[in-house]
Every structure is written in structure tokens, then in C-alpha cells.
Amino acid sequence: MRNEILEYFRKANGQFVSGEQISKDLNVSRTAIWKHIKILKSRGYIFESSTRKGYRLIYEPDLLTPLEIESVLHTKNFGRHIVYMESTASTNEVAKELARKGAEEGSIVVAEEQRSGRGRLQRGFYSPFAKGIWFSLILRPDFFPMEASKSTLLAAVGVCRAVRSLGLPNAAIKWPNDIMVNGRKLVGILTELSASMxxxxxxxxxxxxxxxxxxxxFPEAFREGATSFRAEGVHVSRKTLLAAVLSELEKEYAVAETEGFARVLDNWRNLSCTLGQSVRVVLGTNSYTGKAVDIDKDGCLLVDTGNEVNRVIAGDVSI
Ligand code: BTN
Incomplete structure (x- = not known):
């Protein structure tokens, strides 16, 4: 019913419509209309109300409905099948369920809000309504399971390029896959795998x-370390950004499938803000510092401590 009410206001083209009229035309009580308008307002829609004339819709937020995404999408496969949710616990969980049931490669799950978004290393990921892009892409690559961990670097390359092209040219990748802008985190990526040997x-x-x-x-705990397009002073249309991310991911994925990961790793090196820097590596309760000198053919970070070169497979690296 909410969509029908919205459609009704859209058709009114910015003109006032009375509660009585909508109620009659849509055959729904005025209380129900009022409740739906209240919910729409909480979703970022702006209505002007007048006791005499009723309501008029004056602003619609930039939502990521399939219709909106498809209107700007240029990919062949990625994002061509969209599962859209206003709210879910985690898009990764929904995508896993769909993948188990056979969803095709390139399908995406997008949510306006995640109630318990998940991050790397068992952390949470803050995902409030319509204030970001929270989505999961299903892939079914031909490469060997051993190669899979590198797809997280591939994701970082694609996303970083898209972000750079839409107003944040100094975005860069912190190993393995955070996208940073001016020292703060703009993007997080969580890649999960299901495979046999x-x-x-x-x-x-x-x-x-x-x-x-x-x-x-931002919640206080990561206010200092996090950023957004808006906090960087850049306006971005979410649907345009999502379409750009999907295009770049599709391109980079084709590179990995046809030319192998060496090219992807080179692209990662060129976009990295970790290499050449002095870093602190935290592994559980242990930590050490050194210089990040390179990534190896498996995507592991090579850190020169002065005495030895350590190969970092997982963990937290701060610059
Ligand atoms: C990290 O920075 O630790 C990774 C964060 C990954 C967040 C995304 S939002 C969409 C998808 N669904 C989740 O629950 N997590 C990922």
C-alpha cells in the first residue's frame, strides 16, 4: 500500500491532495494513510502538509530500488538481477541463502539499511537507512579455491576506481581492502566463500x-576513523555510484578470468596507500611495526621489520 500511496503523490505532480481524496481513491482509511506518510517521512521523503489542502510530496530520497538502479546501469551481468530490501540484518546473509538456492552469477542484494551489518574480523558494520550503499554480489568464478582470497583485492580495485571517478580522486586502498580517503575509511569489503577442495x-x-x-x-567508537562522501564535502547519487561500482567490478573480474590475477595485483599496487608506508600489524594479541614493501602473488602483505620480511595473511594493518 505504501508504494501505491507514493505513486499517487507522484502522479499529483507536486500538487496538494486531500487525505479524504486519497482515502476514497485508494480505498484505505485516513489513519492508514497518515501512518504510511509518517513512515515515508522517516525514510527521507519530505511532505508539506496543510490543514485545508492536505499533503504534497516535495522531495524523494535517492533510493536504490531496482527501477532506479536499472535506469543507470551499464553492465552486462553484474546487477542485472536485483533483490531489494528496505531493511535486513545483513545483505551477505541474504545473498548466501540465494546463492545456496542457485542464484545466478552477478545477482545482487541491496538494502537501504542493515540491522546487523557484518565486517571483517567479527566486527559489526554501521549501515543506517539510505546513508550508504550496502550490497552483496554473488559470483561463481571458474578459478581455483586457492585463488579466491584474491577476489577481495579485486573488489577493492573496482570500488576504488569507481569512488575516484565520482569526486574522490585521492581515494586509495589500505591492505587488504579498505578504501580510505584522507586517512579515514570510506568503504569496507567482506568477501565470503563456499568451496570444496x-x-x-x-x-x-x-x-x-x-x-x-x-x-x-557515526557512532562515537569509529567517528574519528570513518568518513563518507558527504563528510568529505562531495555530493554523490547513490544509484550512479552503485552502477559505477558494478561496472568497474565487472571489468576487473573479466581481467582476472581472462588474464589471471597478476594484472589485478598490479592494479591493486597502483591504487594502494599501504605500500611504502610504515605500518603496525596486529595479529590477535601480538603486534609489530615495519615497512610495507609489497604484496606477493597470493595477495599477502610483505612487511620488512628490519630483521626479516614477514608475510601477513590476515589481521589488521594500520598506517
Ligand atoms: C569491514 O570493513 O570490516 C567490512 C565491511 C563490509 C560491509 C558490507 S555492507 C554489505 C555487506 N553486508 C554485510 O553484513 N557486510 C557487508
């Missing part, structure tokens, strides 16, 4: 990009 069943690429938060909107 010989074959990848599916990969879920979960990507979260902060777009509309102001600095004060």
Missing part, C-alpha cells in the same frame, strides 16, 4: 560505502 561454489562480495553520513552521525 577443487571447486568454488560461490563467492559473496559484501560491500559497504558510506555516502550520506555527517561526521557526527
Amino acid at each position: 577443487e571447486k568454488i561454489d560461490y563467492i559473496i562480495m559484501g560491500i559497504g560505502i558510506n555516502t550520506g553520513m555527517e561526521r557526527a552521525d
